[in-house]
Amino acid sequence: MNSAITAFLTDRPTPTIARSLLGHQLHFQTPTGKLTALITETEAYLGAPDAGAHAYQNHQTPRNRALWQPAGTIYIYQLRAWLLLNLVTQSAGTPECVLIRAVEPVAGLKRMQQNRAQTGANLTNGPGKLMQALGLPRELNGHPLNESALSLDIQPSRQPAQIVTTSRIGIVNKGAWTQAALRYYVAGNPYVSKISRRTVDHQHHGWLVASER
DNA sequence: TGTACGATCCGCT
């Protein structure tokens, strides 16, 4: 992993990192081609104090071991029948991470449709969906970003016109941590989980366009 | 738009 990625994933608080990941591209290199997608929705998980996090109270298990590794380590775990993708942030020993909750397809759309047997926003508008669309194997767990088949662009490809901040999805009965505003998504982007169709910006998908800069 | 249910692995009781 190069030092620029390490700096990007350590030099600010994890909520800020989660927010700033919107508009960055993920690439998955496969033997038969590259799949590329823009990050549209993220959630921050803040380690030991965070009652909604797997690393709450520094509780370490075989499953969540990757969280204690350095920034840029890939943390993949299974929930029910699905895999979920997280990027570890902060230095080794600080078990914080960002959950990638949704992405917008950029390249390899046909492959994603084959992987998912779905079309449209349903392709990647959820954490389990995007993993299936990209076809990321669970074996990436514990491996470093950008030294494996999965890489993250250090520079953003698009800039959100507006970012919405809400509480995290699926964190129930965790007191203040249930309410904590740690979920971020691109307003108007169709590839975001649990949004109503009426709020979708069909023209620009919520990204800034050149004429607006 | 909503509720119900099953898929199916890991960690806890």
Added chain:
DNA sequence: GCGGATCGTACAA
């Protein structure tokens, strides 16, 4: 056993 950072299908309203 049971529930979880989820999702697709079935069915109701």
